[in-house]
Amino acid sequence: MLSLRRPGLLGLYYLVLLVLLYVPIGVLLLFSVNDATVFGFPLHGLTGHWYKDMLGNAELLESLRSSALVAVGSSLTATALGTLAAIALLRFKFGGKPGFLAVALMPLLVPFLILGVALLILFAALDVSRSLWTVAAAHTVVSMPYTLLIVMARLVGFDTHLEEAAQDLGASYFYTLRRVVLPLIAPAMLAAWLVAFTVSFDEFVLASFLIGRSPTLPVFLFGQLRFANRFPQVLALAMVVMLVSLSLVVLAERLQRLGTGASLGPPEPAAETGS
Amino acid sequence: MDQNKPPAVELVRLAKRFEGSEAVREVSLSIAQGEFFSLLGPSGCGKTTTLRMIAGFEVPTSGEVRLLGQDVLHVPPNRRNINIVFQNYALFPHLSVFDNVAFSLQVKRVPAQEIRRRVAEALSMVRLPGTERRKPGQLSGGQQQRVALARALINRPAVLLLDEPLGALDQKLRKEMQLELKSLQREVGITFIYVTHDQEEALTMSDRIAVMNQGQALQVDDPRSIYDRPATRFVADFIGTTNFLSGRLRSREGSLATVEVEGVGDVLAPLPTELSPGRTLTLAIRPERMHLGRVSGDGPTNRVRGTVAEIIFIGDDTQYFVRLANGERVMVREQNDAPPAEGSRIQVGQSLTVEWAPASTTILLD
Numbered sequence: 001m002l003s004l005r006r007p008g009l010l011g012l013y014y015l016v017l018l019v020l021l022y023v024p025i026g027v028l029l030l031f032s033v034n035d036a037t038v039f040g041f042p043l044h045g046l047t048g049h050w051y052k053d054m055l056g057n058a059e060l061l062e063s064l065r066s067s068a069l070v071a072v073g074s075s076l077t078a079t080a081l082g083t084l085a086a087i088a089l090l091r092f093k094f095g096g097k098p099g100f101l102a103v104a105l106m107p108l109l110v111p112f113l114i115l116g117v118a119l120l121i122l123f124a125a126l127d128v129s130r131s132l133w134t135v136a137a138a139h140t141v142v143s144m145p146y147t148l149l150i151v152m153a154r155l156v157g158f159d160t161h162l163e164e165a166a167q168d169l170g171a172s173y174f175y176t177l178r179r180v181v182l183p184l185i186a187p188a189m190l191a192a193w194l195v196a197f198t199v200s201f202d203e204f205v206l207a208s209f210l211i212g213r214s215p216t217l218p219v220f221l222f223g224q225l226r227f228a229n230r231f232p233q234v235l236a237l238a239m240v241v242m243l244v245s246l247s248l249v250v251l252a253e254r255l256q257r258l259g260t261g262a263s264l265g266p267p268e269p270a271a272e273t274g275s
Numbered sequence: 276m277d278q279n280k281p282p283a284v285e286l287v288r289l290a291k292r293f294e295g296s297e298a299v300r301e302v303s304l305s306i307a308q309g310e311f312f313s314l315l316g317p318s319g320c321g322k323t324t325t326l327r328m329i330a331g332f333e334v335p336t337s338g339e340v341r342l343l344g345q346d347v348l349h350v351p352p353n354r355r356n357i358n359i360v361f362q363n364y365a366l367f368p369h370l371s372v373f374d375n376v377a378f379s380l381q382v383k384r385v386p387a388q389e390i391r392r393r394v395a396e397a398l399s400m401v402r403l404p405g406t407e408r409r410k411p412g413q414l415s416g417g418q419q420q421r422v423a424l425a426r427a428l429i430n431r432p433a434v435l436l437l438d439e440p441l442g443a444l445d446q447k448l449r450k451e452m453q454l455e456l457k458s459l460q461r462e463v464g465i466t467f468i469y470v471t472h473d474q475e476e477a478l479t480m481s482d483r484i485a486v487m488n489q490g491q492a493l494q495v496d497d498p499r500s501i502y503d504r505p506a507t508r509f510v511a512d513f514i515g516t517t518n519f520l521s522g523r524l525r526s527r528e529g530s531l532a533t534v535e536v537e538g539v540g541d542v543l544a545p546l547p548t549e550l551s552p553g554r555t556l557t558l559a560i561r562p563e564r565m566h567l568g569r570v571s572g573d574g575p576t577n578r579v580r581g582t583v584a585e586i587i588f589i590g591d592d593t594q595y596f597v598r599l600a601n602g603e604r605v606m607v608r609e610q611n612d613a614p615p616a617e618g619s620r621i622q623v624g625q626s627l628t629v630e631w632a633p634a635s636t637t638i639l640l641d
Contacts, residue, residue, distance in 0.1 A: 161365035164332055167353045169379035169426070179378075183369045 025242070032235035037228055050232040054240075057233055063220035064237070067201055070132050070216055074139035075196035081140070082147025082196075083189055087181070090155045091163075108145045115142070116209035123210065131212035138206040143196035150195065154188035194248060201245070217241075281344030283308045283434050283466035284329060289338035291324050298324040300490040301338065306468060306483075308343075308433075311460050313469045313477040316487035317513070322470045325487075326436050329468065330359050343433055358427035359436040363443065364419045366411035372398070372422050373407035379430045397425040400459070417448050424459070434466045441476065453479050474514045478502065486510045502561075508639050511559040518565070518605040519639075520558040524550055531575075531633060534558060538601030542577045544636035557639040562608040564635035567595060568627045576630050581605070583625045595621065597629055605629065 035047035054060060085104055089097060107115065119138050120130075128134060162184070166176040182189075204218040211219055217237075224234050284306040291299040299321040306312045314322040327333040329340055331352035340347055347355055358379075366375050374381070376397055380390045398404050401421035411419055420440060427435055437456075441449045457480045460467045471477050477484050478498040485495045486509075494506040505511035508519065522534040522542065532546040534556065544558060581597035584604060595607045607629055621627070 159363065159365060161361045161363060162367060164330075164352070165359070165361060165365040165367070166378070167351075168330060168357075168359050170353050170382040170430070171378070172353060175382060179370075180367055 028235055029239055032232060032239050034232070037232060050236040051240075054233045054236045057230075060220065060224075060233065060237060063215050063217045066132055066214050067217035070136045070139060070207075071197045071200040074136045074143060074200045075193050077136075077140045078143040078147045078196040079151075079189055079193040082144050082192055083151045083185070085144075085148050086151040086155055087177075090152060104148055105145045107142045112142070112203075112205040116206045119206070120209050129212065130210050132214065132216070134210040134212070135207050135216060136200075138210055139200035139203060142203070142206065143199040146195045146199060147189075147192035150192040151185060151188050154185045158184060197248075198245065201241075280308050282306055282341070283310065283343060284468065285339075285341040285344075286325070286329075287339040287341065289325065289328060289340065290336050291321070291328060291333060292336045297490050299328070299335075302485075302487075302490075302492045304485055304492060304495060306434075306466060308466055309464050311457065311467045311469065311480055311482045313471060313481040313484045314487055315471055315474060315477040315484050315513075317472055320487040321490040322472075322487050323438055326359075326438055326468065326470050329434070330357055330436055331355050356433045357436060358430060358432040358434075359438065360420075360423045360427050360440045362439045364411075364423040364440075366419055366422055366426070368411055370410075371407065372403075372409050372411065372414070375411065375422055376426045376429055378426060393429055394425075397429040398422075400428070400462075401425045416444055417452065420444065420452065424456075428463060428465065431463075432465065434468060437467060437469045439471055440469075441471075441473075449476070456480060478514070486513060488513070504637055505559060505639070508557055508559070508641050511637065511639060516562055516606060517559045518562060520560070520599075520603065520605075522556060522558055524552050524554045524556060526552060532638065534638070536579075536601065539579050539599050539603075542579070542636060543575055543633035544638050545634060547638055557641070559637040559639055560605070560631055560635055562594065562606040563592075563610075565605065565607040565629050565631045567597075567607055567609060567621060567629060575633055577633060577636065578628050578630050581627065581629055583621060583623050583627065586621065586623055597627070599629075 030043070032050055033046055033048065034043050035045040035049075036043075085100075088094075089101060115138070119134070119141075123130065123134050158181075162180055163176055166180045167173075171179070202218055203216075204222065207216045207219050208222070215223065221234050221237075224230050282305045284304070286302055286304045288301045288303055289299060290297070290301050302321070302325060314325060316322050324333060328335050331347070331350065335348070342350075342355060342357065367378070370378070373394055376394045377390045380393060385393075394407065395404065398406060401424050403418060403421050403425070406414070406418070406422075411422065414422065423440070440456075441452050444452060453476055456467075456469075460480075469477070469480065478501075481498055483495060483497050484501055485492045486501065487493065488509050494501060494510050496504075501510065502514055505514060505517070511517040511519070520536050520539065520542065522536040525533045525535045525541065527533070527546055527550075530545055531543050532550070534542045534544055536542055536558070542558060550556070579599055581599045583595055584598045585596040587594040587596075590611070592608050592610045595609065596604050597607055598604050
């Protein structure tokens with residue numbers, strides 16, 4: 001508010017940012033409770049029936065379930081793999097580390113379009129039929145770089161003397177991992193999992209290439225664009241999804257603070273939750 | 276020192292080379308059981324690397340580490356009967372004080388009841404009873420230090436390694452902890468190997484000290500001998516304050532040598548080894564052993580003339596910087612054990628005699 005009371009260049013910039021970021025979402029909210037299938041002003045009456053219709057739309061709910069399944073599966077796998085890779089990269093000595101890291105981060109750079117075609121050909125060649133499994137596999141590949149980087153950031157700022165202290169006190173490597181390392185990087189793992197979940201949940205390109213009979217939510221929504229009368233339902237769903245993911249992020253933030261509140265280490269950088 | 280017991284730690288020509296630089300060069304030491312032993316030296320002298328090789332965190336390039344007579348070169352850190360107190364304590368921030376202290380017992384699956392008893396014992400030993408449920412972050416630096424000690428001692432290791440454990444504490448707390456550590460060590464009878472760059476700390480606590488520089492142990496001796504008879508110029512300079520005069524051996528009479536210091540005169544000093552006349556050498560004299568214009572005791576005395584260049588009053592003593600005839604400055608420290616008589620105060624610019632006993636002079640060969 002300070003920037004609005006003293007309008008300067010920075011204040012103006014901030015204002016533009018707010019408008020660009022939140023006005024579209026506001027419009028979405030507006031039309032999700034507008035009693036008309038036509039998007040335009042003037043608005044008609046306030047209604048909640050789009051939300052009710054949404055809950056009655058079996059296809060839509062099915063696609064939501066598919067997306068949730070894929071997102072949970074791929075994000076858990078990506079977090080596990082990313083954590084293991086981060087520990088291997090930062091705590092073990094082996095040759096070819098730069099190459100390993102480059103390969104692991106490659107999916108960040110390859111356009112999804114190309115990756116989608118490549119995976120499609122690969123799965124076809126291996127005679128794997130397209131399904132939620134193939135989508136989940138693709139999502140694991142593209143979200144692993146995020147989880148790897150987030151967990152690595154935590155491990156870099158981690159006092160290696162703690163691991164030495166545990167060993168010094170007689171602990172084996174796995175005991176150290178279980179009682180010292182994993183509890184201390186848990187907040188970062190949670191953040192990594194959330195990011196991976198988000199990456200998968202709204203991913204469209206790969207899913208549309210690799211999907212089988214049951215579509216994920218983004219693929220389903222895209223298909224619904226053809227039917228104008230069902231569109232407000234889609235808006236209602238978008239609002240619900242946004243609300244849920246927002247509260248997830250807030251929850252994760254709270255959890256992180258709880259986990260590190262009484263710690264000796266530096267406070268957990270909040271930026272880790274952003275993708 | 277019991278001759279029948281094997282040394283707690285024995286280092287045999289221990290060396291460590293990091294890419295291109297020699298951190299530790301053939302250090303050989305024997306540390307007796309129950310000894311409080313310090314590795315003293317400036318940062319980068321190899322003392323911490325030596326400590327980490329004893330703990331097993333670094334693998335020596337060559338040489339041996341023996342623990343109670345056993346070669347432990349291939350024993351991993353978690354199987355060595357050694358515990359370490361890290362410089363930053365390395366307490367587990369997510370575990371309570373209880374779980375921190377109990378860690379090594381939990382690893383060994385000691386019964387819960389016994390763990391409780393021993394943790395309570397360890398915490399009362401470091402004077403922190405009743406703090407079991409707190410997190411390390413809720414404790415002060417001094418308290419964290421004690422928790423780290425309790426955690427490292429609970430398993431009664433053969434040797435406790437301490438890596439500059441008082442570095443993060445303020446001056447007053449440091450002094451307190453020094454005395455406390457010393458009495459704790461005497462109480463538990465465990466061999467302590469203490470790494471520090473603080474000479475005063477090492478002198479205060481140690482039974483013996485190894486002074487290290489550039490990866491080498493220059494002198495290993497008890498604090499008094501190191502202070503009184505430093506073996507090298509580095510040791511003399513690093514421990515306390517020392518005046519250096521360079522001279523040339525002129526002659527000897529029994530165990531006393533006469534050293535000619537150019538422009539100043541002849542100085543008598545005890546001769547450590549056989550030396551041929553004409554050899555150049557360095558004389559080291561502690562400031563508190565020198566006196567201004569007054570004969571100290573009987574027997575032969577060294578006397579040199581000089582001019583007072585500066586006077587610094589410290590409180591319990593006064594430092595006089597005296598310029599000698601050859602241009603070199605020496606520091607003379609006089610205790611302020613009596614109020615100065617009116618009119619006899621020494622002034623800057625005054626010409627006077629600096630005197631000291633020959634026995635207070637150390638001949639250094641480097």
